[in-house]
Amino acid sequence: MTSAPLTLLCLPNAGGSAAMYHRWKRLLPDWLTVLPMELPGRGHLGSQPLVSDYDAMVTQLASDYLALPPGRYALFGHSMGGLLAYGLAQRLSLSVAGRAPCALLVSASAAPTCRNPVVGDLRDGALIAEMRKQGGTPEEAFASEELMQMVLPVMRADYQVCASFQHDARRQPLALPLHVFAGRSDHNTPQQMAAWHHETQASFSLHWFDxxxxxxxxxxxxxxxxxxxxxxxxxxxxxRTGAAIVLAGQEMV
Structure with missing residues (x-):
């Protein structure tokens, strides 16, 4: 059976850009339209000033989405992008009638209630050490002073975005399915990833990858x-299937 058309809005990790999702357009079926969302200060928004505050970033993303034609969509975010996708889902679900996503997908991002402290030292050396710890950046990139001068300001602003996030315990859990993805060797613990289930009143699943x-x-x-x-x-x-929780393929109620 063919699925109804759906748009997948994708948000990048700290220091990243929408370009990381371009190849997904070839890897996913035609009924699923991949729409990478660019963040200020990078890609085609490179002329815009960097944003270093979480609420301000979510506000801008919500404005960018509302400028698009209405339609059925889901949100995906990796690492910092997952935290932004969570905030965007909250904002659009609570304040804009009829524009809530049909699902939230979060990758490699600890749950809002149990996040690790963001690195406090934002000088170049500390940021480079953190990038090496996270992986994902080719070692030869660190040898390019020109490239680092481009990347480090973006990383610094993005880490400030993450540091400025504050979980509001008064907010109701989302009324939409929430699916979480994680690497088995990541620094985020299984407990930090499983805790996402507190953020939804609907179905939840957690999927592990090598x-x-x-x-x-x-x-x-x-x-x-x-x-x-x-x-x-x-x-x-x-x-929406009530409060059923799916962990590693096993349903728990």
Whole structure:
């Protein structure tokens, strides 16, 4: 059975850009339109000033989305992008009638209630050390002073975005399915990833992949992720199913 058309809005990790999702347009089926969302200060928005505050970033993203034609959509975010996708889902669900996403997909991002402290030292050396720890950046990139001069201001602003995030315990959990993806070797613990289930009143699932924080840059794991996203976003897969929780393929109520 063919699924109804759906747009997947994708948000990048700290220091990243919309370009990381361009190849997904070829990997996902025609009924699923991949729409990478660019952040200020990079890509085609390179002339815009960087944003270093979480609420301000979510406000701008919400404005960018509302400028698009209305339609059925889901949100995907990797690392910092997952935190932004969560805030965007909250903003659009609570304040804009009829414009809530049909699902939220979060990758390699600890749950809002149990996030690790963001690195406090934002000088160049500390940021480079953190980038090496996270992985995902080719070692030769660190040897290019010109490239680092471009990347480090973006990383610094993005880390400030993450540091400025504050979880509001008074907010009601989202009324939409929430699917979480994680690398088995990532620094985020299983407990930090599973805690996302507190953020939804609808169905929840947690899916594990081989690899670390950037597991999705490995071709076999990326293919598995694409298959999983396609399956989850199929019309019959995103119906609200109460408070059932799916962890590692086993349903828990």
């Amino acid at each position: 690899g670390g924080h950037f597991y999705l840059r490995d071709a076999p794991q990326e293919a598995l992720l694409m298959h999983t996203i396609e399956r989850l976003l199929h019309t019959n897969r995103i119906e």
